[in-house]
Amino acid sequence: MDALSAILGRTAAREFLSQPVELAQLVKIADAGRHAMSARNLQPWHFIIVRERETLHELGALCLTGRFVADAPSAIVVLKDRNNARWADNDCAQAVQNMANAAWAMGLGTCWVGNFEGDKIAAILGVVEPWAVFTVLPFGRPAPSRRESSTQRLRPRAQTVDLERFGRPVNG
Ligand SMILES: Cc1cc2nc3c(=O)[nH]c(=O)nc-3n(C[C@H](O)[C@H](O)[C@H](O)COP(=O)(O)O)c2cc1C
Numbered sequence: 001m002d003a004l005s006a007i008l009g010r011t012a013a014r015e016f017l018s019q020p021v022e023l024a025q026l027v028k029i030a031d032a033g034r035h036a037m038s039a040r041n042l043q044p045w046h047f048i049i050v051r052e053r054e055t056l057h058e059l060g061a062l063c064l065t066g067r068f069v070a071d072a073p074s075a076i077v078v079l080k081d082r083n084n085a086r087w088a089d090n091d092c093a094q095a096v097q098n099m100a101n102a103a104w105a106m107g108l109g110t111c112w113v114g115n116f117e118g119d120k121i122a123a124i125l126g127v128v129e130p131w132a133v134f135t136v137l138p139f140g141r142p143a144p145s146r147r148e149s150s151t152q153r154l155r156p157r158a159q160t161v162d163l164e165r166f167g168r169p170v171n172g
Pocket of ligand 1: 012013066112114
């Protein structure tokens with residue numbers, strides 16, 4: 001799948017087939033994260049690939065708005081460098097988007113988890129300073145769902161994209 005199709009077609013996946021995800025695919029996804037833009041190229045991120053079922057269960061229990069992590073076949077925990085307070089959140093967010101799009105191009109889905117018990121997750125994974133949990137991303141083949149297509153649920157282009165001046169929607 002080409003990059004644009006992945007970007008335009010991706011939707012959040014919260015339910016997954018039980019089929020395992022190959023380690024090589026997860027490494028590729030982490031590589032996509034590593035290739036994100038970052039302020040001053042400081043790359044304030046670190047990625048932990050998790051495939052052990054017991055660990056995934058433990059992480060899911062600590063993902064307050066992402067219990068679905070427990071049932072995913074794999075996850076990547078994204079860490080941010082606490083010493084890079086100015087831009088780390090922006091940089092890590094870009095890494096996450098890269099990873100989501102790359103995964104989609106490989107037939108895999110994910111969903112950002114925004115609320116979690118970061119210190120407990122860090123303790124389970126042996127994370128040391130200055131690293132802190134930025135988010136937990138489950139990865140797996142998305143279970144078939146009745147969800148609408150991404151185009152149907154987006155705010156219309158006419159309300160979000162202007163040409164030359166604010167309030168002059170672009171045509172086409
Ligand atoms: C910063 C951020 C935090 C999010 N947190 C959660 C979350 O905690 N739980 C969840 O189910 N989805 C979460 N999402 C997923 C969004 O709900 C989802 O991306 C959004 O509804 C758009 O849908 P799409 O990803 O299919 O385009 C989060 C997304 C972002 C960008």
